[in-house]
Amino acid sequence: AQSVTQLGSHVSVSEGALVLLRCNYSSSVPPYLFWYVQYPNQGLQLLLKYTTGATLVKGINGFEAEFKKSETSFHLTKPSAHMSDAAEYFCAVSGFSGGYNKLIFGAGTRLAVHP
Amino acid sequence: DAGVIQSPRHEVTEMGQEVTLRCKPISGHDYLFWYRQTMMRGLELLIYFNNNVPIDDSGMPEDRFSAKMPNASFSTLKIQPSEPRDSAVYFCASSLSQIPYGYTFGSGTRLTVV
Numbered sequence: 760a761q762s763v764t765q766l767g768s769h770v771s772v773s774e775g776a777l778v779l780l781r782c783n784y785s786s787s788v789p790p791y792l793f794w795y796v797q798y799p800n801q802g803l804q805l806l807l808k809y810t811t812g813a814t815l816v817k818g819i820n821g822f823e824a825e826f827k828k829s830e831t832s833f834h835l836t837k838p839s840a841h842m843s844d845a846a847e848y849f850c851a852v853s854g855f856s857g858g859y860n861k862l863i864f865g866a867g868t869r870l871a872v873h874p
Numbered sequence: 875d876a877g878v879i880q881s882p883r884h885e886v887t888e889m890g891q892e893v894t895l896r897c898k899p900i901s902g903h904d905y906l907f908w909y910r911q912t913m914m915r916g917l918e919l920l921i922y923f924n925n926n927v928p929i930d931d932s933g934m935p936e937d938r939f940s941a942k943m944p945n946a947s948f949s950t951l952k953i954q955p956s957e958p959r960d961s962a963v964y965f966c967a968s969s970l971s972q973i974p975y976g977y978t979f980g981s982g983t984r985l986t987v988v
Contacts, residue, residue: 793976802979866916
């Protein structure tokens with residue numbers, strides 16, 4: 760069975776600092792991995808995804824993530840945080856149940872950005 | 875493409891009343907998912923459909939919850955009778971069969987049961 764662990768429910772950074780949000784997964788098959796972002800009072804929006812090919816994936820708003828199979832990780836990074844990056848971030852892994860596809864979400868990490 | 879459309883955006887109801895939440899998925903998507911989000915429990919998958927057929931409803935909290943998808947462009951989630959502990963944000967999402975496309979979420983319905 761697939762599962763996702765996000766380390767740190769809350770992360771706080773200063774504006775301009777590096778953003779690092781951690782995600783580790785468990786999967787018995789080659790995984791598809793996703794990061795979603797949720798701004799206050801909005802739905803979840805796809806930030807980036809890894810399916811196959813290049814292990815460094817670039818997404819919207821300057822975010823990127825690297826798939827590391829040996830570490831079963833898919834950490835999300837951004838070189839320089841902006842105030843507008845304050846949101847909740849969810850990591851997800853594809854799962855198969857009874858032959859049907861579904862995503863397994865982590866518990867989320869709330870990112871705060873300070874001036 | 876208008877995205878996944880949910881209605882209403884906000885719903886306030888009294889305990890014991892019936893509540894119906896609505897969702898219109900993206901045209902052509904064959905999977906539809908209902909999620910509930912609370913501070914305490916995070917994002918929970920309630921039920922999902924494939925080609926209008928319910929596949930897994932193991933996340934539905936209890937018999938007071940029911941969901942239908944009468945056609946490819948419409949789904950409802952009904953709570954009868956509603957209770958204060960049902961207060962949450964309910965999201966609908968849709969996707970194509972191929973998982974690499976990921977899900978597209980609606981803006982959610984914020985339900986408050988008083």
